[in-house]
Amino acid sequence: MGFSTKDPTKVGTLNASWRTILLKTMNAEEVLEKFKSAGALLDGHFILSSGLHSPMYLQCAMALESTRSAAEFGVALAQHFADRQIETVASPAIGGLVIGYEVARQLGVRFIWTERENGRMTLRRGFRVRKGERVLVVEDVITTGGSTRETIDALTESGAEVVAAGSIIDRSGGKADVGVPRVSLATLVVAAVAPADCEACKRGDQAIKPGSRKR
Numbered sequence: 649m650g651f652s653t654k655d656p657t658k659v660g661t662l663n664a665s666w667r668t669i670l671l672k673t674m675n676a677e678e679v680l681e682k683f684k685s686a687g688a689l690l691d692g693h694f695i696l697s698s699g700l701h702s703p704m705y706l707q708c709a710m711a712l713e714s715t716r717s718a719a720e721f722g723v724a725l726a727q728h729f730a731d732r733q734i735e736t737v738a739s740p741a742i743g744g745l746v747i748g749y750e751v752a753r754q755l756g757v758r759f760i761w762t763e764r765e766n767g768r769m770t771l772r773r774g775f776r777v778r779k780g781e782r783v784l785v786v787e788d789v790i791t792t793g794g795s796t797r798e799t800i801d802a803l804t805e806s807g808a809e810v811v812a813a814g815s816i817i818d819r820s821g822g823k824a825d826v827g828v829p830r831v832s833l834a835t836l837v838v839a840a841v842a843p844a845d846c847e848a849c850k851r852g853d854q855a856i857k858p859g860s861r862k863r
């Protein structure tokens with residue numbers, strides 16, 4: 649298309665049909681409503697990958713199947729960082745790619761990602777950062793903050809200055825500490841208990857392992 653991402657009028661044109669709704673920051677209820685309508689936030693009785701049982705299951709990728717929702721989440725996150733002189737958005741692959749790209753596109757800055765190589769989060773594919781480059785790290789869901797922290801470490805070791813982090817969902821109940829200021833569009837406190845302590849199991853409800861379920 650040949651437009652410059654630094655030219656705000658062109659970015660505005662690109663998004664003209666969405667602008668009126670998007671200039672309003674989404675609140676947490678609106679975010680979760682989008683997740684629910686996409687089937688990305690399920691109520692029930694689930695076995696998490698940790699083996700713990702939970703009444704809630706989150707499958708963020710499904711909420712991002714909708715390109716419109718992804719763009720709306722991107723705008724809502726980008727608004728938090730509009731005055732932070734962000735030069736680059738970086739995300740941990742795979743979960744962070746879609747939302748990170750959207751945030752970068754809205755800020756008019758470049759987008760790169762980190763991925764694991766021999767278990768270690770690293771910049772590959774020719775991606776480089778400049779010394780002192782102001783980077784925002786974006787993920788889809790923060791649970792413990794581990795992937796974001798590893799991404800921050802990889803960037804910092806390469807010389808960048810990571811100024812903030814963001815995610816669509818925080819399911820740490822606000823507890824995850826990644827060492828830089830952090831923003832999420834919706835914060836959840838997710839109960840997860842050992843099967844022996846699970847009330848739903850005691851009632852005799854069958855627990856579902858979501859990943860194994862055919863849609």
Ligand SMILES: [Zn+2]
Pocket residue numbers: 693701702843846847848849850855
């Ligand atoms: Zn259970």
